[in-house]
Structure formats: C-alpha cells, structure tokens
Amino acid sequence: MKTAMRDRDENNSTEAALELNAVSKTFTSGKRIIQALDGISARISLGCITGLIGSDGAGKTTLMRLAAGLLLTDSGQMKVLGRDVATEALAIQAMLGYMPQRFGLYEDLSVQENLDLYADLQGLPLAERPSRYAELMHMTGLATFTRRLAGQLSGGMKQKLGLACTLVRSPQLLLLDEPTVGVDPVSRRELWAIIERQVESTQMSVLLSTAYLDEAERCAEVLLLHEGKLLSQGPPAEFSNRLKGRTYSLSATGLTKRELQRRLSRAPGVLDALIQGEHVRLVMTNHEPPDVKHMLLGIEGVELSAVPPRFEDSFVEMLGINTPKYPVSDSHTSVKPITGGAAIEVQDLTRCFGKFVAVDSVSFNVGRGEVFGLLGANGAGKTTTFRMLCGLLPVSSGRASVAGVDLHQAAATARARIGYMSQRFSLYGQFSVIQNLRFFGSAYGLNGVHRQSRIDWALQEFGLASEVDSNSDALSLGYRQRLSMACALLHEPEILFLDEPTSGVDPLARREFWRRINTLAEQGVTVLVTTHFMEEAEYCDRLAIMAAGRILVLGSPAEIKTKAQTVSQPTPTLEDAFIRLIQPSTELQA
Amino acid sequence: MLYRIIALIRKEFLALFKDKKTRVVLVVPPLIQLLVFGYAATFDLNHVPFAVYNEDSSSASRELIAHFESSPNSQKTTDISDSREIQPLIDAREVMLVIHISPQFKRKLVLGEPAPVQVIVDGRNSNTASIVLNYTRSIVTDFNLQWAQQHGRASPPVYLQSRAWFNDNLQSRWFLVPGIVGLLTLLVTMLVTAMSVAREREQGTFDQLLVTPLRPIEILIGKAIPGFIIGLFEATLIILIAVFWFEIPLRGELLMLYSGVFLFLLSAIGVGLMISSLAATQQQALLGAFLFLVPAIILSGFATPIENMPDAVQTLTYINPLRYFMVVLRGVFLEGMPFELLMPQLWPMALIGVTCLFLAGWLFRHRMV
Amino acid sequence: MTRGGSTMRLRALVRKEFLQILRDPSSIAIAFVMPIVLLLLFGYGVSLDAKNVPVALVIDQPSADTASFSSAFYATDYFKPITLRNMQHAEIALLAGEVDGIVHLRADFGRDLRHAGGAPVQVIVNGVNANTGRLVLGYVNGVWSTWLQHQAEMRGGTLDVPVQVEQRVWFNSELRSRNFLVPGLIAIIMTLIGALLTALVVAREWERGTFEALMVTPVSITELMLGKMIPYFVLGTGSMLLSVVMALYLFDVPLRGSFWVLWLGSSLFLLVALGMGMLISTVTKNQFLAAQVAIIVTFLPAFLLSGFIFEIASMPTVVQIITHIIPARYFVALLQTLFLAGDVWSVILPNALALLLMAIVFFVLVWRKSRKRLE
Known part of the structure; x- marks a missing residue:
C-alpha cells in the first residue's frame, strides 16, 4: 500500500487523466477556516473508473470542483488531461463531463429539451444527434419519457437523465459526484452499467465519488480521502486483502441476532460486528480467530465460518481508528407498553393524487418492538405511505392506525407517542444544537427538570456535548443525523418513523446509527424504516417491498431471499432478491 | 398548551433574529423608507419655476409680478421678451409656468376694463398643473382685492372665507406620513409572516412540527404572535418618528390609535399566513405577498382618494384591510376621531383577520402536498 | 470554439429561458399578470382628479x-x-x-x-x-x-374684476391624471421585468445548482449573460408594446412624440434595469435576498422617487440629489414628454444620455463580478 503514488509515477511521462501535485484548498465559513484539501498529490489513470471514497467533509466534492475548473487551488498544481486547470479551464471544460451532486437539470423542461440544451452547449453536430440520442435514451431507459418534464421524473430517472446530459458528447474525462445517492438498487445497477459501457467502448476516464462501499469494489482504483488528506490509493482488492483471515460469519440459535451483535461488538479483539440476515459478520483486530466459547459463554447453536474480506472492512479498519467512536450505551428509554394490539395497523390504505394512484390498497401490521423495513424503487409509494402514517398527508381511502389511534384525526395525543426523522435534515439549521433540543423538547410537552434531564441524556448519549453551541447547519452530516435522532427520541416515543435516515451518510456513521436502532428495538420500541441500502434492510425483522403503489412481497429478509432463489443463483443476496422481485413490475410500468 | 406556545414563539424569534441579515432587513430599510418617502412623498409645490413675459412695463404689471415672486410656492427663473421663447422653456421643463402680460394691461386696468393675464402651464403632470393653476388664481385674487381697495373700486358682493380644518396649511405631508405608517407596517408584517410557513415547508421543518403533538391552532398562534409583536414594535417606532421627527399632530387618543393598529395587524397577519400556507416555496410566497401588496397599497387611498375611483373598483377596496387602517390613522392623527366614528373601520379589519387566520390554520393540515 | 458553436450555444440558452418562462407560473405572474393589473388599476382605478x-x-x-x-x-x-x-x-x-x-x-x-x-x-x-x-x-x-x-x-353689467386670468394648459388641456400616470407606469412595469424578475431567475439558477452544471460546459461567461439578457429584453419590450397599445387605445392617452424614439428610450432603460437585476442576483445568489434588494432599491424608488406620482422639484434638496441615481427618474421624464409633449430633443438627449451611462456602469460592474467559478 502506497500512501502516495507520486514517487513511483514521477518518471513516468505518460499522460494521466488527472494529476494533482500538493493541492491545497481552504474555505472560510464565518470565522472558521476549513481545510478542505490538504496537500494532496495523486495521479488518476486514463481509461478506467477511479473511485473517490471518504466520509463527510473528506474533500471529495472540492476535489471534483477543482478538477472541473469551478474553483481555484490555493497552492499546488492540478492538471486535467495534461492541461493546467489554472490557465486552460475553458479548453478543459470542452473535454470534460461533470455531474454535480445535485445535477442542474431544468425541472420545468422536458427530458428532450434538457438533452437538446446540453447538446447545443456541448456543440454536438446536428447530424450526429439522432443516433446519439437514440443510444443514450436506450441506455438510460428514458426513451418513452422524452416528453415528460424532468421535475416529474423519479429520483433514479433524474440521475440517469443527468448522466445522459453529461454524456451527450462523449467526454474524455467524466467526473461524477455521488451519482447514486438516494437512488434505488435497480437504478443504481443501471447507472453503473451505463458508466462501465462508456468506459469500455470509448476509453473514457471516470472519477466517481460514492458513499456505497460495494461500488468502490467495482472501481479499477480507489482514492481514500480523510479530512482533506489522501490516506491511501490502490486497487480495491489491495484494500480488502489486508484483512484476509480476519473476517468471519457467525450465527447462534440461542440468541436474537441483535443480542448476538451487541455481545460480539463489545467482545475483546472484535473490530466490527454487523448483522447480515440471520448471521453476524465479524472483523477482528488481528489475525487471531475469535474465541467464540469465551465470548458467548453458555449460548447454544453457535456456528462460525471464515468469509472473504470486503472493501468495507478495510474502510472501517482504516477510518475507525481515526474517528473517535462514541459508545452506544444501553440505557435508552423507559418505554411505556402499548395498550393492546399491533403498533401499526394498515388496512387497504390508498392515496391518489388526481388520477394517479400513488399508494394502492396497501395492508400490513407491525408488531410491538419490531423493526419493519419498507423497500422499493424511487417512486414506488414508500414515502407517500410513510407520510400518511405520520399524519402528514390525508388518506384517500382505507384505514391506518398507529398505536391504536388514527393519526389524521388530529390526535395530538397519539402524535406524542411517535418519533419522526425525515429523509433530509429538517431541524432548524440556524439554531444551535441546544436550541433545537430545547425547542423540540418543549414541542413534545416536556418541561422543567424532566426536559433538562432528557436533554442531558441526549447530549451524552449522542456525543453532542462538544457541539452544544454550534449551529446545526455547520455540523457535518453525521452529527446532523445524530441530532435529528436525538430530537426524535427526546420524548421517549413508542414508535419511530425513519424515512431514508442514512441517505448520504458515510458507512461509519451508518453503523453507529443502526447500533442505536437495535438497542431501541430490544427495549420494545417499534421502528418503521425506509432505505435504499440493502445491507440496512438486513437489520429489519420484516420487510415489505413496494412497487407501483402496491406491496409485492412481505416477509423476513431470509424469506424474501428464499423467494428469489433460482437454479443459477442458489444463495442470492438481499440486493439480488430485491432486483429480481422488482424487475418485472418496473418493466410493466415502463 | 401555554408552555408549548411560548416555546413556539421563542423559536420564531430565534429564527428571525439569529440571522444578522434578517435583523437588518427588518429594521433598517423601513426606517430609510420612512425618512426618504416622508420627504419625497408630497403633493405640495415649492419653488415652482416660472418665466415672465411682460409686454407692459408699468408699475401695475410689476406689482402683479411682485405678488408672484413673493409667494413661497413659486420662484421666477427667467424674463423673456419674445413669445417664441415660451415654447422651448416649457418643452424642456425649465419652467412650469409662463405669465404673459399683454401691452394694454395697465391701460385696461385703469379704464376699469378687465385686464387679461395669460398663464401657460405645463400639463404633463396634470395634478401639478391643477395645483399651479390654483396657486395662480389665488395670487391674482389677492391682487384684485388689494387693487380694488387701493383704487376705491367696488368689491364683489360675495366673498369667500376659506378654512381648512385639521390641516390649516394644507400640508400634504400631514396626510401622507400617517399613510406611510400603515404602508410600512403592512410591508414588514407581510414579510415576517408570508415567508414563515413557506420557509419551514421548504426546509422540511414544518413536517417535523406537524408530527409533534402541537395542534394547528397552537402553531397558528405561535406564528401569529411574533408577527404581531414585530408589527407592533415597527408601528410604534414609525409613529414616534412621525410625531417627533415630522411633527405630525397626534390629536386623537393613543388607545384609539392602538386599537386600530391591533386590528390591522390581526388582518395583515391573517393575510400573510394565508398566503404562506398556500405557497409551496418561498418564491411563491414572496410573489403572492407582492401580488397582494401592490394592489393593496394602490387601492388603499394612500395617495389617491378612493372616492375618485370607479364604483366597481371602490367595491373591491372593501376587502383591503389597509383601506380601513388609512382612515383610522388619519382620523386619529389629524381629526381626533371618537370611537363611534371609528367603529365602521374597525370591525371589517377584525372580520378579515379572523377569516384569514381561520383559513390559514385549516390549510396547515389540509393543503395537498 | 468556432463562431458557429457560439451562436448555437446562445440560441440554446435563449430557447431554454423562454421555455422556462412559459412553464413557470410565477414568471408569468410577474411578466404578464402584474403589468395588466397595474395598467388597469392606474388606467381605471386611480385618479387624482376629484369629481362629484x-x-x-x-x-x-x-x-x-x-x-x-x-x-x-x-x-x-x-x-x-x-x-x-x-x-x-x-x-x-x-x-x-x-x-x-x-x-x-x-x-x-x-x-x-x-x-x-x-x-x-x-x-x-x-x-x-x-x-x-x-x-x-x-x-x-x-x-x-x-x-x-x-x-x-x-344685472346688465360686467363684473368688476381688475385682472382676469386666462389659463392655458399645454399638453394635457383637460388635466386628466390618467394621461400622466399611464405613461409613467411603463417605467414601473419595465423595472418589474428587467430588475425583479431577472434578479429572481438568475438567483434561482444559483440556488438550484443549475449554474454549476452549465459552467462546466464550453459556454463562455458572455454567452451565459447574453443568454439571460436576450429573453428578458424581449419580454420587457413586449410588455412595453402592450402598455403602449393599452395606453393609446384603451385609455386614449395621446402619443405625440415619435414611436421609434420611445422604443429607443425604452430599450436603453431596459438595459439599465437588466443590468441592475443581474448585478443584484450575482451579488446575493439567493432568491429571498435578491427579491428584497430588488424591491427596495429598484421597485420602490421607481414608484416614489422617479417623478411618476410625486413632483421631484418639490422634494427637499437632499432627496432631489438622491433621485439622480434612480434610473427611472430619467425614463419617466422621457415617457411623459414623449407621450404628451412630443419629440423635445432638449429633454430626450440629456435623459437618454444619462440612461446610456448608467447602462454602461451596470454592465461593467456585472462583468467584473461574474466569473465562471463558484467562488
């Protein structure tokens, strides 16, 4: 493993897609100076996909913007395709494709009009257009939607259209800034297929940043950034090989998977313990095999097997040491038991927007203390269902009751028993951490000593004490997510609604987050969650996969995997299962 | 419930005043506007530039001109000696008025025949022109009376004794500055309230509020009271400046004035919150507020009397809360209106306010997302 | 980068802008609804002439x-x-x-x-x-x-009045206030479109991140600026024509000067307004702030400090000096003269020159503030 490739490549005169030489960049935000990039030197090769990995605030977006000529370096030199960015920005931009995190699609223009605009701006000759358009539309599966306004596309389709616009005139270097955030697994696979095909057929170079570590494994090479510094660079296999012989899979019949994970994660020598279906995946700090007998004294049916390491294991190992870990204590809440019946009951729930049926007679029940996952492609009706259950959207027909009460009947008392955490950060950004906590505490009717004790609990539990007076906007994504969760838990709710709670959050923060959810569930809190991360779906007791407003399958992760078994794929992952189950219906929709 | 509402109000103030830019936007522009517009908005004419074309160089004609020169409203800029000079002077707006005295002026005057004086006025701004004509007439009337006395001529059988009540010198600032109090109070209140729900919707915090046990009525009160306090503060500040800086007389009772302010704020907040809960984005809220504000100001009687409007438009003004507030402001400031006379202005504002607030509260939860 | 490529890019940007205007209800509200509402209000509703x-x-x-x-x-x-x-x-x-x-x-x-x-x-x-x-x-x-x-x-005699006033009102002999309010309104409407709407749409592109994607294409900053200006220039000219037609045929306001001079003067003012709008949005990059600033520094002064309703000559000296930096002041003078008096070059030339100067100043400022960068 080389911390810098520069030494090796200095004599190598072949052109690189991107060359950074001691590049630094700082920003000032208020009185604070943020060192976004700190003396980075790297070389990105031509004709392959290079991944840019790192937690929030690692400097990924800044690096992309510098390469696109949208920002200037403070010091150091940056060359794109052999040209200096500082002096030849316009010439570089003619050879470059760049897709920012929120791609600038004009939402009030149609798919075709967006494409035309970028074709004109990129100077694609008229004669070449019909064939290029046909190719792109076929590739992205947008051919039938050319007249639809971009604003009315689902999240996945928007990303694909954004990619099509950047690819309209095949660029020599393609910069993609987290192109798959908030995109469902099916669309994610399709996006990757498009990118890989482009690289193969045109020898395009691609630099792609991502928070999905399974995507890192598909890259030819990976750059690992952390707090503005380049930690490491190399092929992904090189990363995972370091952990060879340190990864295991373990199951025990005598314990629930959550209890098992909790015990294991606190055992000595264990670096990481992760729920995977009915198993727990273990990463050890060294090559000593886990002392299972000692760890799980008196537990029956323990099975241990060695498994190959993944990129993610190495990521956790490298960054886990660098980021302070906050202990997740067990002392959470004292939940009052729900009086009778299931926590959530949904019967023939339907919601129409005009003629469009967003949710079509959906029925399911969630028991107390259950973690229930709602999966589905973008636009399948998950969020609509969710909003109806939280009382944010009136129900067209059918019945939904939460904690035994119909939430939309203005039952303020019922709302006092639920906690809600939305897709994007939705606390008061200009307030400090403590101000947000105080406000939401009062909004939930806590006061006086009780409120103060809950706030103290939240600050300590979520490791927010050091940030008490920081503005919420200035927090990193991981901290913001902790704060959102803290606010949702202040009043000790019985039911927790989590709408894509970890979208865009880095893997470490995600782990910590799920550890909390598991503890809560153990204590009897009911959790309803939507997610696009299939590894997160593994944590759920039961899952419902939705498509086109209906529930396709309902069952435990293991049951769902069984349903998707085929001869060619006897042990499908949850993602494989999801894609197999959802594919026919999406094709039907198209 | 009270406790939760207090928390909401504190939150609202924090949201408004934590940001330095918002603090500045709420206080500084209204003050500058009050000062600039307090001085700029006037229908009074001072130093109207005029030219004299005197073809009769007699003592009588000079005396008439002296009457014009001594008036504070007008100021002689040029003497001309050729009728061809008149047109370019007026065309280029160098003078607003030309006084033409014909050669026989003195002769006719002495003979007792009517001696004509021709005045030519620039009519491009019709309002200015009518005022200039009025000034001219009253100057000439003064001259006539004086001449009649001095030369023993019969005075007219009937003469006018004119008085203007409430505003002896007919200063239009006395009329317009109380109007600006209403205008700026409306502007600030609308800005605070119209954006408030829309901003929370856009940032997602409104959903977060709706899932708490807070009832719509509590959220509504929590949104209305900060707007109310800010509006009250702003109105008080502007009233103080109007009284102490512009020296507008405050003849009525403060209690009357503040009951007007109170009900007007109620209606303004109602309209603001209604616009805000209808809008999905801040831009829509802003445009909605703008689309309301402009007609509301034009149709309030602020600068142009409502009685001059066509009947259909007059009917339209009945749904404009500013219309009523203008009457209250001017009535209390200048006329010292008693409560009975203010009543017809007060209840419509209360009605508009309550209706709009009710609709806003309903829209919080029932607006289709 | 050939010249042909440049026209293609420009055409694409202009086309995009027009499509957006037509599909965005709020643009339509400012560009079409507001002018008509204002014209009707001022043409029919507002009058300073007291009757009955x-x-x-x-x-x-x-x-x-x-x-x-x-x-x-x-x-x-x-x-x-x-x-x-x-x-x-x-x-x-x-x-x-x-x-x-x-x-x-x-x-x-x-x-x-x-x-x-x-x-x-x-x-x-x-x-x-x-x-x-x-x-x-x-x-x-x-x-x-x-x-x-x-x-x-x-009684068979004449009244014994020593001096009799013979009044003659030039340009507007019936003293109809509509005749000066409606032409002046064109200045307000063009401020609305040129400054407020432009400031909002440019700020929106910054907010939504669409500029970030545009900037990485081979588009030059000049093309980006022209791509914004041309559509709103056309829109502003359209609203000017609409106002003139309504003034002449609906409100019977005379147009005594030449139409082409009016066109030229309006174009100059529109350039100034666009310059202000672009400058505001480039500096604020935020719709809320842009709208605030646009209303306070362009719209309200155009209403109150331009001579549209209140006579500038009657204002205190300090305020009179301030009015010199209000572009609408020059345009209102042009409008009232062109409509009611005719082609009076002694009014047209200095005012047009002032507008031209302001247009140049604003565009130099916009030019210096605009970079093809995010910083």
Whole structure:
C-alpha cells in the first residue's frame, strides 16, 4: 500500500487523466477556516473508473470542483488531461463531463429539451444527434419519457437523465459526484452499467465519488480521502486483502441476532460486528480467530465460518481508528407498553393524487418492538405511505392506525407517542444544537427538570456535548443525523418513523446509527424504516417491498431471499432478491 | 398548551433574529423608507419655476409680478421678451409656468376694463398643473382685492372665507406620513409572516412540527404572535418618528390609535399566513405577498382618494384591510376621531383577520402536498 | 470554439429561458399578470382628479339669493352637494367623512349682499387629504367667480374684476391624471421585468445548482449573460408594446412624440434595469435576498422617487440629489414628454444620455463580478 503514488509515477511521462501535485484548498465559513484539501498529490489513470471514497467533509466534492475548473487551488498544481486547470479551464471544460451532486437539470423542461440544451452547449453536430440520442435514451431507459418534464421524473430517472446530459458528447474525462445517492438498487445497477459501457467502448476516464462501499469494489482504483488528506490509493482488492483471515460469519440459535451483535461488538479483539440476515459478520483486530466459547459463554447453536474480506472492512479498519467512536450505551428509554394490539395497523390504505394512484390498497401490521423495513424503487409509494402514517398527508381511502389511534384525526395525543426523522435534515439549521433540543423538547410537552434531564441524556448519549453551541447547519452530516435522532427520541416515543435516515451518510456513521436502532428495538420500541441500502434492510425483522403503489412481497429478509432463489443463483443476496422481485413490475410500468 | 406556545414563539424569534441579515432587513430599510418617502412623498409645490413675459412695463404689471415672486410656492427663473421663447422653456421643463402680460394691461386696468393675464402651464403632470393653476388664481385674487381697495373700486358682493380644518396649511405631508405608517407596517408584517410557513415547508421543518403533538391552532398562534409583536414594535417606532421627527399632530387618543393598529395587524397577519400556507416555496410566497401588496397599497387611498375611483373598483377596496387602517390613522392623527366614528373601520379589519387566520390554520393540515 | 458553436450555444440558452418562462407560473405572474393589473388599476382605478366631491351647503335662512348661489353648486359636476339647515349637522358629516367640505351661507346673507362690504361665505374643507382639500378650495373658488360673473350679467353689467386670468394648459388641456400616470407606469412595469424578475431567475439558477452544471460546459461567461439578457429584453419590450397599445387605445392617452424614439428610450432603460437585476442576483445568489434588494432599491424608488406620482422639484434638496441615481427618474421624464409633449430633443438627449451611462456602469460592474467559478 502506497500512501502516495507520486514517487513511483514521477518518471513516468505518460499522460494521466488527472494529476494533482500538493493541492491545497481552504474555505472560510464565518470565522472558521476549513481545510478542505490538504496537500494532496495523486495521479488518476486514463481509461478506467477511479473511485473517490471518504466520509463527510473528506474533500471529495472540492476535489471534483477543482478538477472541473469551478474553483481555484490555493497552492499546488492540478492538471486535467495534461492541461493546467489554472490557465486552460475553458479548453478543459470542452473535454470534460461533470455531474454535480445535485445535477442542474431544468425541472420545468422536458427530458428532450434538457438533452437538446446540453447538446447545443456541448456543440454536438446536428447530424450526429439522432443516433446519439437514440443510444443514450436506450441506455438510460428514458426513451418513452422524452416528453415528460424532468421535475416529474423519479429520483433514479433524474440521475440517469443527468448522466445522459453529461454524456451527450462523449467526454474524455467524466467526473461524477455521488451519482447514486438516494437512488434505488435497480437504478443504481443501471447507472453503473451505463458508466462501465462508456468506459469500455470509448476509453473514457471516470472519477466517481460514492458513499456505497460495494461500488468502490467495482472501481479499477480507489482514492481514500480523510479530512482533506489522501490516506491511501490502490486497487480495491489491495484494500480488502489486508484483512484476509480476519473476517468471519457467525450465527447462534440461542440468541436474537441483535443480542448476538451487541455481545460480539463489545467482545475483546472484535473490530466490527454487523448483522447480515440471520448471521453476524465479524472483523477482528488481528489475525487471531475469535474465541467464540469465551465470548458467548453458555449460548447454544453457535456456528462460525471464515468469509472473504470486503472493501468495507478495510474502510472501517482504516477510518475507525481515526474517528473517535462514541459508545452506544444501553440505557435508552423507559418505554411505556402499548395498550393492546399491533403498533401499526394498515388496512387497504390508498392515496391518489388526481388520477394517479400513488399508494394502492396497501395492508400490513407491525408488531410491538419490531423493526419493519419498507423497500422499493424511487417512486414506488414508500414515502407517500410513510407520510400518511405520520399524519402528514390525508388518506384517500382505507384505514391506518398507529398505536391504536388514527393519526389524521388530529390526535395530538397519539402524535406524542411517535418519533419522526425525515429523509433530509429538517431541524432548524440556524439554531444551535441546544436550541433545537430545547425547542423540540418543549414541542413534545416536556418541561422543567424532566426536559433538562432528557436533554442531558441526549447530549451524552449522542456525543453532542462538544457541539452544544454550534449551529446545526455547520455540523457535518453525521452529527446532523445524530441530532435529528436525538430530537426524535427526546420524548421517549413508542414508535419511530425513519424515512431514508442514512441517505448520504458515510458507512461509519451508518453503523453507529443502526447500533442505536437495535438497542431501541430490544427495549420494545417499534421502528418503521425506509432505505435504499440493502445491507440496512438486513437489520429489519420484516420487510415489505413496494412497487407501483402496491406491496409485492412481505416477509423476513431470509424469506424474501428464499423467494428469489433460482437454479443459477442458489444463495442470492438481499440486493439480488430485491432486483429480481422488482424487475418485472418496473418493466410493466415502463 | 401555554408552555408549548411560548416555546413556539421563542423559536420564531430565534429564527428571525439569529440571522444578522434578517435583523437588518427588518429594521433598517423601513426606517430609510420612512425618512426618504416622508420627504419625497408630497403633493405640495415649492419653488415652482416660472418665466415672465411682460409686454407692459408699468408699475401695475410689476406689482402683479411682485405678488408672484413673493409667494413661497413659486420662484421666477427667467424674463423673456419674445413669445417664441415660451415654447422651448416649457418643452424642456425649465419652467412650469409662463405669465404673459399683454401691452394694454395697465391701460385696461385703469379704464376699469378687465385686464387679461395669460398663464401657460405645463400639463404633463396634470395634478401639478391643477395645483399651479390654483396657486395662480389665488395670487391674482389677492391682487384684485388689494387693487380694488387701493383704487376705491367696488368689491364683489360675495366673498369667500376659506378654512381648512385639521390641516390649516394644507400640508400634504400631514396626510401622507400617517399613510406611510400603515404602508410600512403592512410591508414588514407581510414579510415576517408570508415567508414563515413557506420557509419551514421548504426546509422540511414544518413536517417535523406537524408530527409533534402541537395542534394547528397552537402553531397558528405561535406564528401569529411574533408577527404581531414585530408589527407592533415597527408601528410604534414609525409613529414616534412621525410625531417627533415630522411633527405630525397626534390629536386623537393613543388607545384609539392602538386599537386600530391591533386590528390591522390581526388582518395583515391573517393575510400573510394565508398566503404562506398556500405557497409551496418561498418564491411563491414572496410573489403572492407582492401580488397582494401592490394592489393593496394602490387601492388603499394612500395617495389617491378612493372616492375618485370607479364604483366597481371602490367595491373591491372593501376587502383591503389597509383601506380601513388609512382612515383610522388619519382620523386619529389629524381629526381626533371618537370611537363611534371609528367603529365602521374597525370591525371589517377584525372580520378579515379572523377569516384569514381561520383559513390559514385549516390549510396547515389540509393543503395537498 | 468556432463562431458557429457560439451562436448555437446562445440560441440554446435563449430557447431554454423562454421555455422556462412559459412553464413557470410565477414568471408569468410577474411578466404578464402584474403589468395588466397595474395598467388597469392606474388606467381605471386611480385618479387624482376629484369629481362629484360631496359638500354640505348650510343655508341658515333660505331666500331667493341663497337659492341662486346654491344652484351654482348643483350645476357643476365637480360637486355633489347636499343642503342642510344646521351647521352642527354639517360638522358631524365632515367629521364622519360623509362630506369633504362645507359651504355656509349665514342668516344675513341676503342683507349683506346688498351692502358695500359684501356677504361673506364661509368655506370649510377637510384638510386631512391636503391635495383634495386644495382642489376643493379651487373648485369652490371657480364656482364662486362664475356665479359672480353670472350675477353681474343678469344685472346688465360686467363684473368688476381688475385682472382676469386666462389659463392655458399645454399638453394635457383637460388635466386628466390618467394621461400622466399611464405613461409613467411603463417605467414601473419595465423595472418589474428587467430588475425583479431577472434578479429572481438568475438567483434561482444559483440556488438550484443549475449554474454549476452549465459552467462546466464550453459556454463562455458572455454567452451565459447574453443568454439571460436576450429573453428578458424581449419580454420587457413586449410588455412595453402592450402598455403602449393599452395606453393609446384603451385609455386614449395621446402619443405625440415619435414611436421609434420611445422604443429607443425604452430599450436603453431596459438595459439599465437588466443590468441592475443581474448585478443584484450575482451579488446575493439567493432568491429571498435578491427579491428584497430588488424591491427596495429598484421597485420602490421607481414608484416614489422617479417623478411618476410625486413632483421631484418639490422634494427637499437632499432627496432631489438622491433621485439622480434612480434610473427611472430619467425614463419617466422621457415617457411623459414623449407621450404628451412630443419629440423635445432638449429633454430626450440629456435623459437618454444619462440612461446610456448608467447602462454602461451596470454592465461593467456585472462583468467584473461574474466569473465562471463558484467562488
């Protein structure tokens, strides 16, 4: 493993897609100076996909913007395709494709009009257009939607259209800034297929940043950034090989998977313990095999097997040491038991927007203390269902009751028993951490000593004490997510609604987050969650996969995997299962 | 419930005043506007530039001109000696008025025949022109009376004794500055309230509020009271400046004035919150507020009397809360209106306010997302 | 980068902008609805000319003389008189705003009339609205002198008035306020489109991140700027034409100057307004702030400090100096002259020159502020 490739490549005169030489960049935000990039030197090769990995605030977006000529370096030199960015920005931009995190699609223009605009701006000759358009539309599966306004596309389709616009005139270097955030697994696979095909057929170079570590494994090479510094660079296999012989899979019949994970994660020598279906995946700090007998004294049916390491294991190992870990204590809440019946009951729930049926007679029940996952492609009706259950959207027909009460009947008392955490950060950004906590505490009717004790609990539990007076906007994504969760838990709710709670959050923060959810569930809190991360779906007791407003399958992760078994794929992952189950219906929709 | 509402109000103030830019936007522009517009908005004419074309160089004609020169409203800029000079002077707006005295002026005057004086006025701004004509007439009337006395001529059988009540010198600032109090109070209140729900919707915090046990009525009160306090503060500040800086007389009772302010704020907040809960984005809220504000100001009687409007438009003004507030402001400031006379202005504002607030509260939860 | 590529890019940007305007209800509201609402309000709704002013005629003791005097008030359409017998009633009516003035003929009106001193007529106006008050006094004065004239003629003589005013009002002989309000409104409407709308749409592109994607294409900053300006220039010109057509055919405002000079002047002003709009949005990059700034520095001054309603010459010197940096001031002067007076070059040239200068200043500023970078 080389911390810098520069030494090796200095004599190598072949052109690189991107060359950074001691590049630094700082920003000032208020009185604070943020060192976004700190003396980075790297070389990105031509004709392959290079991944840019790192937690929030690692400097990924800044690096992309510098390469696109949208920002200037403070010091150091940056060359794109052999040209200096500082002096030849316009010439570089003619050879470059760049897709920012929120791609600038004009939402009030149609798919075709967006494409035309970028074709004109990129100077694609008229004669070449019909064939290029046909190719792109076929590739992205947008051919039938050319007249639809971009604003009315689902999240996945928007990303694909954004990619099509950047690819309209095949660029020599393609910069993609987290192109798959908030995109469902099916669309994610399709996006990757498009990118890989482009690289193969045109020898395009691609630099792609991502928070999905399974995507890192598909890259030819990976750059690992952390707090503005380049930690490491190399092929992904090189990363995972370091952990060879340190990864295991373990199951025990005598314990629930959550209890098992909790015990294991606190055992000595264990670096990481992760729920995977009915198993727990273990990463050890060294090559000593886990002392299972000692760890799980008196537990029956323990099975241990060695498994190959993944990129993610190495990521956790490298960054886990660098980021302070906050202990997740067990002392959470004292939940009052729900009086009778299931926590959530949904019967023939339907919601129409005009003629469009967003949710079509959906029925399911969630028991107390259950973690229930709602999966589905973008636009399948998950969020609509969710909003109806939280009382944010009136129900067209059918019945939904939460904690035994119909939430939309203005039952303020019922709302006092639920906690809600939305897709994007939705606390008061200009307030400090403590101000947000105080406000939401009062909004939930806590006061006086009780409120103060809950706030103290939240600050300590979520490791927010050091940030008490920081503005919420200035927090990193991981901290913001902790704060959102803290606010949702202040009043000790019985039911927790989590709408894509970890979208865009880095893997470490995600782990910590799920550890909390598991503890809560153990204590009897009911959790309803939507997610696009299939590894997160593994944590759920039961899952419902939705498509086109209906529930396709309902069952435990293991049951769902069984349903998707085929001869060619006897042990499908949850993602494989999801894609197999959802594919026919999406094709039907198209 | 009270406790939760207090928390909401504190939150609202924090949201408004934590940001330095918002603090500045709420206080500084209204003050500058009050000062600039307090001085700029006037229908009074001072130093109207005029030219004299005197073809009769007699003592009588000079005396008439002296009457014009001594008036504070007008100021002689040029003497001309050729009728061809008149047109370019007026065309280029160098003078607003030309006084033409014909050669026989003195002769006719002495003979007792009517001696004509021709005045030519620039009519491009019709309002200015009518005022200039009025000034001219009253100057000439003064001259006539004086001449009649001095030369023993019969005075007219009937003469006018004119008085203007409430505003002896007919200063239009006395009329317009109380109007600006209403205008700026409306502007600030609308800005605070119209954006408030829309901003929370856009940032997602409104959903977060709706899932708490807070009832719509509590959220509504929590949104209305900060707007109310800010509006009250702003109105008080502007009233103080109007009284102490512009020296507008405050003849009525403060209690009357503040009951007007109170009900007007109620209606303004109602309209603001209604616009805000209808809008999905801040831009829509802003445009909605703008689309309301402009007609509301034009149709309030602020600068142009409502009685001059066509009947259909007059009917339209009945749904404009500013219309009523203008009457209250001017009535209390200048006329010292008693409560009975203010009543017809007060209840419509209360009605508009309550209706709009009710609709806003309903829209919080029932607006289709 | 050939010239052909440049026109293609520019055309694409302009086309995009037009499509967006047509699909965004809020753009349509500012660009089309607002101008028409303003034109109708000002054309029909707002008037400074008082007609049918309600006045109370208080006649203590009716006689042939008082009847003759009061009939003069009934004869003119400036007044809508009501006759009362009691001064107290009249005063209450004035306080309640039912009448704007009181004309009081005392009990000894008939007797005094025939005496040397003459009979006094007490006139009280409500001075709250100073402007209306003054107009009412002027009207009463007019009625009174007509009556005197009439009386003198009835007695077979002429009225003994030493000096008689012969008034001539140029350009707007009927003194219709519509004739100066409607042309001035064009300045307001063009400020609305040129400055407010442009500031909003440019700020929106910054907010939504669409500029970030545009900037990485081979588009140059000049093309980006032109791509924004051309559509709103066309839109502004369109609204100017609409206003002119409505002014001429709906509101019967005369256009005495040349249409082409009007066109040229409007184009110059539109450039200034666009320059202001672009500058505001480039500096703020945020819709909320851009709208605030645009309303405070462009829209309100165009309304109040341009001479549109309030005469600049009557403002205090300091405020008069401030009006010199308000572009609308020059344009309002141009508009009122072109519509009502004609092609008066002594007005057109200096004002047009001032607009040209301001346009240049704003574009230099915008140019220096705009970078193809995010910083």
